[in-house]
Amino acid sequence: MSADALLDALDPEQRAVATALRGPVCVLAGAGTGKTRAITHRIAYGIRTGVYRPGNVLAVTFTARAAGEMRTRLRGLGASGVQARTFHAAALRQLGFFWPKVVGGAPPRILDQKAQVVAEAARRVGLSVDRVSVRDLSSEIEWAKVSLVTADDYEKAVGAIARPAPSGQDPQAVARLMTSYEQVKTERGVIDFEDVLLLLSAMLAERRDVAEEIREQYRYFVVDEYQDVSPLQQFLLDQWLGGRHELCVVGDPSQTIYSFAGATPYHLTTFATTHPGATVVRLVRDYRSTPQVVSLANRVIDATRRAGGPAPLELRAQRPDGPEVRFTAYDDDEAEATGVAHAIGRLVRSGVRPSEVAVLYRTNAQSEAFEEALATAGIAYQVRGGERFFARRDVRDALVLLRGGARSADPTVPMPETVRDILRTVGWAEEPPAARGAARERWDAMHALVGLADELAAAAADGTRTTSDGRTGATGSATLADLVAELDERAAAQHAPTVEGVTLASLHAAKGLEWDAVFLTGLSEGLLPTSLAESAAAVAEERRLLYVGVTRAREHLHLSYARSRLPGGRPNRTRSRFLADLWPDDRRPARSTSTRRPAAALDPTADEDDPRARRVVVELTRWRDEHARSVGVSPARVLTSATVALIGLHRPRTREELGRVPGVGAQTLATLGDDVLAVVARAAGSPAQG
Template sequence: MTEHLDLTPDVRRLIGGLDPEQTEAVLAPRGPLCILAGAGTGKTRTITHRIAYLVATGEFAPQQLLAVTFTARAAGEMRTRLRMLGVQGVQARTFHAAALRQMSYFWPRHVGGSLPELASSKFRMVGQAAARERIATTTDLVRDLASEVEWARSCLVGPDAYPEAATQAARETPLPAAQVAAVIARYDAIKKNAGVIDFEDILMSMAYLIESVPEVAREIRSQYRGFVVDEYQDVNPLQQRLLDAWLGERDDLCVVGDASQTIYTFTGARPDYLLDFGERYRQATIVQLERDYRSTPQVVALANKVISGSGGKLAKARLRLVGQRPDGPSPTLRTFDDEPAEAAAVARRCRELIDRGTSPAEIAVLFRINAQSEVYESAFTDAGVPYVVRGAEKFFEREEIREAIVFLRASVRSAGGSELALDEQVRRVLASSGWDPEGSVGQGAARERWESINALVGLAEEMRAADPATTMEGFVAELDQRAAAAHAPTIQGVTLASLHAAKGLEWDAVFLVGLHDGMVPISRARTPEQVEEERRLLYVGITRAREHLQLSFSLSRAPGGRGSRKQSRFLDAFGGGQSSTTAPSVRRRAKVTRCAGCGQALVPGDVAAGACAECRAHGKNLFERLRQWRLGGARENEGPPYGVFDDETLSAIARRAPSSLMGLLGVKGVGETKLGRYGSEVLEVISAGRG
């Protein structure tokens, strides 16, 4: 495919400047086409040129093509590029926008009357549904229930099927699955009685109209003859059902995706549709784009190393990127004593890059959860580095933080001096306002809220370490100053964002922070599939960097803390030791097996046992102490010992010897119910053994 002498001048112009694989995708015969496009390989350019080619050759009129994406920004970019190629009239929309446009046209004609009002949020109706089920709710619980409602509807799971489906998907439900199912059923009834529809109804109703009304099917399929779907790895069952309805028996479908960037399965996304495309369409053309034009070869090499450790079905579709840019600096891995030191160093490095000419808008700091932003907002403020927070509220603008500061300020006014240390005072005040110091608060919005408030406790610990005489009044004054500084307007600044919010974006310099086990992968990732999604999330973060990439983690959260954290298991591409600061070993992978207890790299003689000699000895003794404790607990509960924890679970606890409730929750066999019942006692047994 090097000459193309038989092509018209217009077509040769469209493929000018494309690489061989991009050209193959653009010129592929009409019919099913799957483009497996790695990060930075020019997928948007390829699919827009593909659309322009189909129009230029007369295969389709522009109005007969529908391109669907997942964000309005991506749809707008696609329309802009098509206009630059001289193509007008192609519909480029999100799934919801395309379906809403069609529903607005067909509903009055085939259902009658105006299209029902679209509910802007599920929150109010989900809250009503929970109340009618006599469930005491909080704002966070309603948010988490709304997420479950959305997941169930996106996965085509009805209330009756929800408990089994949630179990199979290993979902951590905010309430027992049967109660969530009852809320879903009640929500559907409330929505119907109110005469409103939600975003899932738009897709479902449009699919149903096409499936059940022949006239609608004929008109839709006459209007739209060809389809393009971007980010196909993120399609959920409801979206696929609508796509199937649009297509009918036809196969003029081009899909684009990358299995290694599958990071939204928790919302219902199913990469199987991308992975099985060749089986569904036996005559499909499949093209792989692996030439990375975004990142330097050094960044690309690290990305390949990290993702090469993945397993399972998605690994079979893994692409190996080939960097096309000139060489750049090697990625670095840095270790810090504590989180404030890590944030301060990142802020200083950003200041250096800016002083050397890098635009602040071309720098990003990416973290796993939004609660991690506070320490960076503070460090950047102190360093005079402008920043913007993407995808979330600034720390001091969050509702839970504003409420917490109100309680703290009230405690200053209502109480005199206290003999307690500052951090203990802060814990008591926040606990009295409903915050749980032990962190046994579930997942989702509740967990995010807990992490944000816990960051205030961390700040109090830092201030007490710096000055033991710091008072509560001084602490509140510090919070007020930080909040005022964070509200300062910034026109352009370094981006602070979560890894999920960074999807689809890129910067000249990227700092990936907080990369310790328990955060990346996050502790609530328990199944192999969930851990692999965490690996892909890190891969997405790495591939956001064009040139400069720094990865880092801290040994403890606060200054003076116990430095017990271990670097993320996904960073073994750097080698096994924590002292690694650069990536000379990126080109040659060192296989590292880690101790199940302490996380350190194992010497060959210990690999078979899965733990180092010290942890094996400690674990054996701890196991016996846990068995004695369990016997007492079983007597109190008048049940068999295995009803507390079985031997396999006790053995796993003994090997890992977690020091926190969250760490204990990460042990297989320890659920939230048993954590609440026995967690504190287990930690006391472990702590006594350390002493």
């Protein structure tokens, strides 16, 4: 492919990025506008035109997954040899190389977790801590270090920004803890992840020979997600540059959601001032989402401008029309989870792959209800932020078997067939197990490996296969060794293959990802924005979280909240202030419709305000809870609140009518049908009073 041919696939703004090869460049890129495409083509174009040598380019991003994806794209564009790493990975590699020369010996061991050291440091300064406070204090130490705040300056720094000290401690106590923490680390001969950046920055600032060697190696820098850079990362970047301006940064201030961890959009928003004469390009053509999703995203984030903040990028949808965004108010959390699970079931039956569906929420604690509802509905799922794919024991065992198989594989047998034969010994089969639990999770993981083998073979058959080190393989010749190499690289980058299940994730964990269908849940005051967001800046960041969530959706977008936490509880929740002027009927929220069939399908006279319906719901809920206690399961395992409400609405009189109620499966009908019908008959004959 010629250099000019590389530009043919780009829109005018992306082409402007790709051809701005020298000097400072700032790319303000909205969600879904193809920023990774633009910067990878820029690097590839620079190499094709002879402006860059691959080894002189360092592309830095914030997650190992993003770095792995960038390397994959660069290889596909013929730009192998470019270093694409996270800040920490790049710094650790350089520190490990120069440490023996500058200090002598091997670098200190890096702490996996701070908890033990923080607990010991707290004991030494007389602070009473538990597991939760140790976690919070560890996070505060990380914030201080990435913000370049020392123990001596801590009290003044947090006072200036009105940042409360964690776990009920006063700033002086936290400062003493910080000093003690550094002492404990020194005694144990260990460093933490923040020290990697601090030590390398100091080495570059103090040792001119080291700085010159690195600057000779890396002459051109690209930094993705620049709105998330911390003062420490910026300081390291300044040392790498050494006063030069061969820097391209990419970011979106509207997606700044990690301020609590020290990230700041300041360096992005002031880039043109810091680097006079910088080329500034705005990417606003949204190729990810439908006009319906893009319109809502623009309305969500435009409130930052109305509140006196900087004007956000206004996205322009490039896709054709899609379904309208759906808004649903549920009675309680359990009903919300059940309604979302049923809506997902309809999408899957319509042809949407489960792996292209996500349920997003503000905090990880909200996942449990959705896990239970999806399991009850028989829908596979994975919780993002749980155990890492390549850390699973069954995945590690499978990799050992595949690695061994690569040494003795029959070259006449297609690679995907060999993979299937090997993985059958560790739980894979053509069809998934009927039950959920560990067996299904193991099958899902093995099936993801099978799917990756199929993708690799298909790419090779199309003549597009490249190996992990950038070599182009022969057409149609993907081997088991190629798959093992791909898995090794993915494991190093924590770039897991796609597991065929619905993704459950917090809004923070969803950053950088996208799905065909997204369910934004728990959108009530106190959850989003969280009750802990007390300042205007904190509330603004919560709004940006919602914006990030909305822009994850390509086609289907559902927003919901629950009026009450528990079934039968007081409806004391209100929807999020961020949904003001966005909800279809601002006077009266839309009723839950996700799990309800049209009333005429069961009973054309059904009326949810009928006192008999309310009586049935009360009595059936009481019976359900008693039965659940007697058999030792959660009430939702017997009947969900949404199903109870539908039974109360339609008041079935026969097993056939009960079987038509959504949520009543064949097993429920066979084991509990007569009992449920008896409760309905008793309750329906006595209308509720009041």
